[in-house]
Amino acid sequence: MKSLQDTLYNWLTIKVVNLARPDDTAALETTELFEQMLTDEHGVSGLVITKEPPMYFIDYKQNGEVKRVRFSEELIDIMLNQIKEEPEKYVNYK
Template sequence: MKSLHDALYNWLTIKTVYDARPDDTAAKETKELFDGILADEYHVTNIEVTKDDMMYYISYHHEDETKKTRFPREYIEVTLNQINQNPERYQNYPTEE
């Protein structure tokens, strides 16, 4: 990731997909990847997400302080909206154990 801001954006985008589709193995694996990037590369902890009609708000701990950022809902939810509009393109293929 080029920046913490990019990592948070990507993490939140896939988190919204995973929250809506908890059985989606690709969403789960991708969210876990970004969880690791935020923790290992950026040392981010204590992430909290809230939203209103217009924005997603993220509060997190980084470099010994609490920080905040926000993203427009229309940007964060674009992937989820694409999946919902074309579910046949985004079928879940569970991993075989």
Template sequence: MKSLQDTLYNWLTIKVVVDERPDDSAAVDTEKMFYDMLVEDQGIQNIEVTTDAVMYYVHYDLDGERKSNRFPRELIEVMLNQINESPERYANYPE
């Protein structure tokens, strides 16, 4: 099983892509897979994301406590930036 930190990172990275490309079925399916891992495997609930100029913050409930992790924007947005810089390499495949 992946660590919670790794799963949150992977989920947030693809969630940022889905937020920008909601009709990309591959991205949507991947985001759902990581979200399900967070809920079913890691046991977290009530996931919320906030951001500022430097960081993304993921807030969630785990074992009755409110917790959070933070990730630098430059790491989370790397995939989205690659897609935007070379859109011809990342075809959008709607269902």
């Protein structure tokens, strides 16, 4: 089992890709996988993303308590930026 921090980071990174590329089935499936891990392994619900440069914030509930974590925009956007720079490497196979 990954730590909650790692799972939130991975979820946010792929969620940003999924939001930018709504037709990308791999991004959608991976987002759903991490959401399931957050729910099943960490008891997380109510995920809300807020972007206030230079940070992303995730608000969520865990064990009835509202919590917030933050990640740098540069760290989270790295995958999306890579896809934008080399789109031929990230073809969507439906």
